[in-house]
Amino acid sequence: MAFELKQNLKLAQQLIMTPQLQQAIKLLQLSRLEMVDMINQEMEENPLLEEGPSEEGDKSEAEAEPDESQVVELGDQKPPDHTGEVTGEGDGKEDFDWDGYLEDYGPMGVTYDRNDSDAPSWDNLLSKTPSLTDHLMWQLKLSPLNEEEMKMGEQLIGNLDVNGYLEATVEEIALQMNKDVSVVEGVLKKIQELDPPGIAARDLKECLLIQSRLLAHGNPLVDTIITEYLKDLEIKNYHHIAKKLKVSIDEVLDAVLIICHMDPKPGSVFNEEKVQSIIPDVYVYKSGDDYTVVLNDDGLPRLRISNFYREIMAGLTDNASTEGGKKYIKEKVQSATWLIKSIQQRQRTIFRVSESIVRHQRDFFDRGISHLRPLVLRDIADDVEMHESTISRVVTNKYMQTPRGIFELKYFFSSSIQKTSGDAIASKSVKDKIKNIIASEDAKNPLSDQEIVERLETAGISIARRTVAKYREMMDILPSSRRRKMF
Secondary structure, X not given: OXXXXXXXXXXXXXXXXXXXXXXXXXXXXXXXXXXXXXXXXXXXXXXOEEEOOOOOOOOOOOOOOOOHHHOOOOOOOOOOOOOOOOOOOOOOOOOOOHHHHHHHHOOOOOOOOOOOOOOOOHHHOOOOOOOHHHHHHHHHHOOOOOHHHHHHHHHHHHOEOOOOEEOOOHHHHHHXXXXXXXXXXXXXXXXXXXXXXXXXXXXXXXXXXXXXHHHOOOOHHHHHHHHHOHHHHHOOOHHHHHHHHOOOHHHHHHHHHHHHOOOXXXXXXXXXXXXXXXXXXXXXXXXXXXXXXXXXXXXXXXXXEOHHHHHHHHHOXXXXXXXXXXXXXXXXXXXXXXXXXXHHHHHHHHHHHHHHHHXXXXXXXXXXXXXOXXXXXXXXXXXXXXXXHHHHHHOOOOXXXXXXXXXXXXXXXXXEEEEOOOOEEEHHHHHHHHHHHHHOOEOOEOOOHHHHHHHHHHOOEOOOHHHHHHXXXXXXXXXXXXXXXXX
8 A cells, every 4th residue: 555645725714813803802701890901001001002082073983083282292392491590599488388388297297177168078088997906906905904915815816707706726826825725715705805796706606605695694595595506596496495495485585586686797897898889881771662772981991093103103214223113113003903993893792782682671671570581692692693602701791771770781691481371481580479479478487489389380380399499599598497587
C-alpha cells in the first residue's frame, strides 16, 4: 500500500473569537454599574476617548464631534505675564485676616454656632456609624477592670463574629494569653453584661439565657424552656412543653412571648449594610393602550473620539521618527471606535429584547402576576432573531422599571405548568397563588402542603405536594408546623 501527499482546496466557515468580539460579548453581560466602571477605566487607559456633552442632538455617539471651543490647540495658550518679585511689603500683608485664618484652620478645627444662618446643615456633616467592636470597647474602658482584665476583654471582643457570638473558645484565649481558664471566664461574664444583651455568647442557648436574666428577671420557666425544650420551642410544640413541665398552656405562652422578644443575633444591629438602590436599564411607560420602551442613558458617559489627536496625527510627517506615534494613535482610534460601536450595539440589543418581552407579557402589564405567561429564552430569541446565549447575557443583571414596579429581566422568564383545562400557566403565577393562600390562612391552624395542593386543584392547577414544598422553600416560607401562632 503506497502513501502519497495531496493538496485539497476546501471551503468552510469558521467563527473566530477576535478580541473585538470578545469585548462585545463581555459588554453585553455587564450590569449597569459594571458598565460605568468599565467605561471610566477605558477613558483612563485610552487618551483618545473623551466624554461629550449630554446634549448630543440627533448625532450618534460615534459621529459626535467635539466642539471647537473644547479642542485644546497647541500654541494658543499665552504665557502668563511677568510676576514681580515678592518683597514682603505691600503684597497684602496688611490686608490679610490672620485672626480669621487661625480661627478656621487652627488646631481646634472648624466650629460653627448653631444659631449661625451661614453654618451648613447638620445633615451635610460627615458622621461615622460605630461598629460592634467600637461600641463594646467604649463600654469596656468604662468598666472597673485592671490592666490584665482589660487586655483579656479586648482579646474576647476581637474574637466576636458579626452576630456577636464568641468564635474562639475560652481555653484557646487562656492558652494564648497564658492565663487560667477561670480568670478568662470571669472576664467573659463581665463582657456578657454589656450592651447589647446577649453579646459574647458561645451558642444560641447561652445568648437567650443572658437576655433572660435582663428581660425576664430570672423567670425559672423561661430559663427551663430555653435550657431543655429549645427544639420544641422551634417547632412550636407548646402543648408538649406544658405537659412535660406540668404547667398550664397559658403559662407556657406567656414565657414564649418573652422569648420571642429576645434577639438571637444581638450583634447584627451594628452590621447593617447600606441598601444599594437599583437603577433600571429600561423604562416602560403606558401611553393610552400601548406600552412604550425607553432606554435609560442617564449616568452613562457619552463617548467620542477627540479631534485633538486626529489633528496631531494629521500634522505628523511621514518619517521614521514619527512612525511609532502614528501607529499608537491609529491603534487607539480603532480601539475607541470599536468600543463606541459595541456600546451602541449593546443598547440596541437591550432595547429589542425589552420590546419583545413587553409584547409577550402584555397580560402581565395589564392585569398583574396572575396573568404572567410561560416564557423561555428561545421565544425571545426567535422573535428578535438572535441566539439564546445572547438573550441570556442580555437579561443577566438588567432591570426594567414598569408601572407595576422594578423587575429583573430574568423575572419574566418562567417554566410552564399545565392546568386541568389544558392551558399553561407560569410557575411564578403558581408561586404567587401559593403565597396568597398562605397569607389568607388561619394563623392558629395553618394549612399543610397537601391542603394547599387541594386548594390549587379547585383553581384548576394540578401539581404534586413536593412541588408545593419546593416552591414554598424558594419563597422562604416556613412549613405549617413553624407557621402556627398561638397568640
